[in-house]
Amino acid sequence: EVQLVESGGGLVQPGGSLRLSCAASGFTFSSYEMNWVRQAPGKGLEWVSYITSSGSTIYYADSVKGRFTISRDNAKNSLYLQMNSLRAEDTAVYYCARPLGDFLTGYFAFDIWGQGTMVTVSS
Amino acid sequence: EIVMTQSPATLSVSPGERATLSCRASQSVGSNFAWYQQKPGQAPRLLIFGASTRATGFPARFSGNGSGTEFTLTISSLQSEDFAVYYCQQYTNWPLTFGGGTKVEIK
Numbered sequence: 001e002v003q004l005v006e007s008g009g010g011l012v013q014p015g016g017s018l019r020l021s022c023a024a025s026g027f028t029f030s031s032y033e034m035n036w037v038r039q040a041p042g043k044g045l046e047w048v049s050y051i052t053s054s055g056s057t058i059y060y061a062d063s064v065k066g067r068f069t070i071s072r073d074n075a076k077n078s079l080y081l082q083m084n085s086l087r088a089e090d091t092a093v094y095y096c097a098r099p100l101g102d103f104l105t106g107y108f109a110f111d112i113w114g115q116g117t118m119v120t121v122s123s
Numbered sequence: 124e125i126v127m128t129q130s131p132a133t134l135s136v137s138p139g140e141r142a143t144l145s146c147r148a149s150q151s152v153g154s155n156f157a158w159y160q161q162k163p164g165q166a167p168r169l170l171i172f173g174a175s176t177r178a179t180g181f182p183a184r185f186s187g188n189g190s191g192t193e194f195t196l197t198i199s200s201l202q203s204e205d206f207a208v209y210y211c212q213q214y215t216n217w218p219l220t221f222g223g224g225t226k227v228e229i230k
Binding site for chain 1: 154155157159166167168169172173178179210212214217218219220221222223224
Protein backbone atom coordinates (compact mmCIF):
# COMPACT_ATOMS: atom_id res chain seq x y z
CA GLU A 1 0.00 0.00 0.00
CA VAL A 2 1.25 3.45 -0.94
CA GLN A 3 1.50 5.44 2.26
CA LEU A 4 2.89 8.60 3.80
CA VAL A 5 3.08 8.92 7.58
CA GLU A 6 4.00 12.23 9.20
CA SER A 7 5.38 12.62 12.70
CA GLY A 8 7.11 15.19 14.88
CA GLY A 9 4.33 17.65 15.52
CA GLY A 10 3.54 19.06 18.92
CA LEU A 11 3.31 22.15 21.09
CA VAL A 12 6.19 24.62 20.83
CA GLN A 13 6.71 28.14 22.12
CA PRO A 14 7.01 31.11 19.74
CA GLY A 15 10.56 31.33 18.48
CA GLY A 16 11.10 27.62 18.97
CA SER A 17 11.97 24.85 16.55
CA LEU A 18 10.47 21.59 15.44
CA ARG A 19 11.43 18.94 12.90
CA LEU A 20 8.72 17.09 11.04
CA SER A 21 9.27 13.75 9.34
CA CYS A 22 7.33 11.96 6.64
CA ALA A 23 7.93 8.23 6.16
CA ALA A 24 7.09 6.89 2.72
CA SER A 25 6.27 3.31 1.84
CA GLY A 26 4.77 1.30 -1.00
CA PHE A 27 6.44 3.24 -3.80
CA THR A 28 9.88 4.22 -5.04
CA PHE A 29 10.35 7.33 -2.93
CA SER A 30 13.58 8.34 -4.62
CA SER A 31 11.75 8.78 -7.94
CA TYR A 32 9.26 11.33 -6.71
CA GLU A 33 9.34 15.03 -6.06
CA MET A 34 7.70 15.83 -2.72
CA ASN A 35 5.87 18.65 -1.00
CA TRP A 36 4.69 19.93 2.36
CA VAL A 37 1.23 21.50 2.60
CA ARG A 38 -0.33 22.95 5.75
CA GLN A 39 -3.80 23.80 6.98
CA ALA A 40 -4.45 26.16 9.87
CA PRO A 41 -7.39 25.23 12.11
CA GLY A 42 -10.65 25.86 10.27
CA LYS A 43 -8.81 27.32 7.28
CA GLY A 44 -7.84 26.30 3.77
CA LEU A 45 -4.80 24.62 2.30
CA GLU A 46 -1.45 26.37 1.91
CA TRP A 47 1.46 24.92 -0.01
CA VAL A 48 4.67 25.24 2.04
CA SER A 49 7.63 23.69 0.29
CA TYR A 50 8.84 21.47 -2.58
CA ILE A 51 11.89 19.36 -3.21
CA THR A 52 12.97 17.47 -6.31
CA SER A 53 13.70 13.74 -6.21
CA SER A 54 17.44 14.33 -5.86
CA GLY A 55 17.07 17.31 -3.54
CA SER A 56 18.81 19.58 -6.01
CA THR A 57 15.95 22.06 -6.37
CA ILE A 58 13.90 23.46 -3.50
CA TYR A 59 11.14 26.06 -3.29
CA TYR A 60 9.38 27.67 -0.35
CA ALA A 61 6.31 29.77 0.21
CA ASP A 62 7.22 33.34 1.09
CA SER A 63 5.55 32.89 4.47
CA VAL A 64 8.20 30.34 5.56
CA LYS A 65 11.23 31.31 3.49
CA GLY A 66 14.33 31.73 5.64
CA ARG A 67 12.77 29.88 8.58
CA PHE A 68 11.87 26.43 7.23
CA THR A 69 14.16 23.92 5.53
CA ILE A 70 12.96 20.96 3.51
CA SER A 71 15.21 17.94 3.02
CA ARG A 72 15.00 14.26 2.20
CA ASP A 73 16.90 11.03 2.77
CA ASN A 74 16.15 8.68 -0.10
CA ALA A 75 18.00 5.83 1.62
CA LYS A 76 15.55 6.11 4.51
CA ASN A 77 12.50 6.87 2.33
CA SER A 78 11.93 9.97 4.38
CA LEU A 79 11.06 13.63 3.89
CA TYR A 80 11.74 16.29 6.51
CA LEU A 81 10.75 19.83 7.39
CA GLN A 82 12.94 21.70 9.84
CA MET A 83 10.95 24.61 11.24
CA ASN A 84 12.78 27.38 13.09
CA SER A 85 11.68 30.74 14.52
CA LEU A 86 8.15 29.44 14.77
CA ARG A 87 5.27 31.91 15.00
CA ALA A 88 1.67 31.59 16.13
CA GLU A 89 0.58 31.78 12.49
CA ASP A 90 2.52 28.57 11.76
CA THR A 91 -0.03 26.66 13.84
CA ALA A 92 -1.51 24.10 11.46
CA VAL A 93 -1.78 20.50 10.43
CA TYR A 94 1.20 19.74 8.22
CA TYR A 95 0.79 17.23 5.42
CA CYS A 96 3.38 15.69 3.18
CA ALA A 97 2.05 15.15 -0.31
CA ARG A 98 3.24 13.20 -3.34
CA PRO A 99 2.37 14.37 -6.83
CA LEU A 100 1.27 12.16 -9.71
CA GLY A 101 4.41 13.04 -11.63
CA ASP A 102 7.20 15.57 -11.96
CA PHE A 103 6.35 19.27 -12.08
CA LEU A 104 7.72 19.64 -15.60
CA THR A 105 5.46 16.87 -16.94
CA GLY A 106 2.37 18.80 -15.92
CA TYR A 107 1.05 15.92 -13.83
CA PHE A 108 1.69 17.63 -10.52
CA ALA A 109 -1.61 17.25 -8.68
CA PHE A 110 -1.13 15.61 -5.27
CA ASP A 111 -2.55 12.12 -5.34
CA ILE A 112 -1.03 10.78 -2.11
CA TRP A 113 -1.31 12.62 1.23
CA GLY A 114 -0.28 11.66 4.72
CA GLN A 115 -2.70 11.88 7.64
CA GLY A 116 -1.01 15.07 8.85
CA THR A 117 0.76 16.11 12.03
CA MET A 118 -0.43 19.00 14.18
CA VAL A 119 1.93 21.81 15.07
CA THR A 120 0.79 24.27 17.72
CA VAL A 121 2.85 27.39 18.39
CA SER A 122 1.77 28.96 21.66
CA SER A 123 3.19 30.18 24.93
CA GLU B 124 1.45 34.66 -7.31
CA ILE B 125 -1.63 33.20 -8.99
CA VAL B 126 -4.70 33.82 -6.86
CA MET B 127 -7.39 31.14 -6.97
CA THR B 128 -10.90 32.35 -6.11
CA GLN B 129 -13.64 29.84 -5.38
CA SER B 130 -17.36 30.50 -5.36
CA PRO B 131 -19.61 30.18 -3.59
CA ALA B 132 -18.03 29.78 -0.16
CA THR B 133 -20.94 27.59 0.90
CA LEU B 134 -23.37 25.68 -1.27
CA SER B 135 -26.53 24.24 0.28
CA VAL B 136 -27.88 21.37 -1.79
CA SER B 137 -30.46 18.64 -1.25
CA PRO B 138 -29.42 15.02 -1.85
CA GLY B 139 -30.04 14.07 -5.44
CA GLU B 140 -29.66 17.62 -6.70
CA ARG B 141 -26.93 18.97 -8.95
CA ALA B 142 -24.10 21.07 -7.56
CA THR B 143 -21.84 23.37 -9.55
CA LEU B 144 -18.71 24.81 -7.97
CA SER B 145 -16.54 27.47 -9.59
CA CYS B 146 -12.90 28.44 -9.41
CA ARG B 147 -11.24 31.38 -11.12
CA ALA B 148 -7.50 31.90 -11.55
CA SER B 149 -6.00 35.39 -11.62
CA GLN B 150 -4.00 34.40 -14.70
CA SER B 151 -4.03 31.47 -17.07
CA VAL B 152 -3.00 28.11 -15.63
CA GLY B 153 -3.76 26.15 -18.79
CA SER B 154 -4.99 22.74 -17.69
CA ASN B 155 -2.58 22.50 -14.74
CA PHE B 156 -5.49 22.47 -12.37
CA ALA B 157 -6.91 20.14 -9.75
CA TRP B 158 -9.89 19.71 -7.45
CA TYR B 159 -9.64 18.08 -4.01
CA GLN B 160 -12.31 16.80 -1.67
CA GLN B 161 -11.80 17.06 2.09
CA LYS B 162 -14.02 15.63 4.81
CA PRO B 163 -13.73 16.63 8.49
CA GLY B 164 -10.67 15.22 10.19
CA GLN B 165 -9.30 13.76 6.98
CA ALA B 166 -6.55 14.69 4.56
CA PRO B 167 -7.56 16.14 1.21
CA ARG B 168 -8.21 13.61 -1.53
CA LEU B 169 -7.43 14.24 -5.18
CA LEU B 170 -10.67 14.36 -7.16
CA ILE B 171 -9.85 15.89 -10.56
CA PHE B 172 -6.51 16.62 -12.23
CA GLY B 173 -5.64 18.12 -15.59
CA ALA B 174 -8.87 20.12 -15.14
CA SER B 175 -11.10 17.26 -16.26
CA THR B 176 -9.60 13.83 -15.47
CA ARG B 177 -11.25 12.03 -12.62
CA ALA B 178 -8.93 10.47 -10.06
CA THR B 179 -9.13 6.83 -9.04
CA GLY B 180 -12.08 5.96 -6.86
CA PHE B 181 -14.43 8.78 -7.77
CA PRO B 182 -17.64 8.01 -9.65
CA ALA B 183 -18.77 9.52 -12.92
CA ARG B 184 -21.19 11.91 -11.21
CA PHE B 185 -18.14 14.11 -10.62
CA SER B 186 -16.96 16.07 -13.64
CA GLY B 187 -14.50 18.89 -14.15
CA ASN B 188 -14.40 21.43 -16.94
CA GLY B 189 -12.51 24.50 -17.96
CA SER B 190 -9.08 25.73 -18.92
CA GLY B 191 -7.13 28.95 -18.67
CA THR B 192 -8.76 30.95 -15.89
CA GLU B 193 -12.27 29.54 -15.44
CA PHE B 194 -13.03 26.10 -14.03
CA THR B 195 -16.08 24.26 -12.78
CA LEU B 196 -16.71 21.12 -10.79
CA THR B 197 -20.12 19.54 -11.25
CA ILE B 198 -21.63 16.87 -9.07
CA SER B 199 -24.59 15.63 -11.06
CA SER B 200 -26.63 14.06 -8.25
CA LEU B 201 -25.36 14.65 -4.75
CA GLN B 202 -25.03 11.65 -2.50
CA SER B 203 -24.65 11.78 1.28
CA GLU B 204 -20.94 10.99 1.03
CA ASP B 205 -20.33 14.01 -1.23
CA PHE B 206 -20.99 16.59 1.46
CA ALA B 207 -17.52 17.96 2.10
CA VAL B 208 -15.23 20.90 1.37
CA TYR B 209 -13.81 21.16 -2.13
CA TYR B 210 -10.58 22.98 -2.96
CA CYS B 211 -9.15 23.98 -6.31
CA GLN B 212 -5.41 24.21 -6.99
CA GLN B 213 -3.14 25.43 -9.73
CA TYR B 214 0.18 23.75 -10.40
CA THR B 215 1.46 25.73 -13.34
CA ASN B 216 3.54 28.30 -11.44
CA TRP B 217 5.36 28.63 -8.16
CA PRO B 218 4.14 29.16 -5.54
CA LEU B 219 1.46 26.52 -5.95
CA THR B 220 -1.80 27.99 -4.76
CA PHE B 221 -5.17 26.73 -3.56
CA GLY B 222 -8.55 28.34 -3.55
CA GLY B 223 -10.26 29.13 -0.27
CA GLY B 224 -12.65 26.20 -0.57
CA THR B 225 -16.35 25.60 -1.13
CA LYS B 226 -18.29 23.81 1.56
CA VAL B 227 -21.08 21.67 0.14
CA GLU B 228 -23.65 21.21 2.87
CA ILE B 229 -26.98 19.48 3.19
CA LYS B 230 -29.94 21.73 2.53
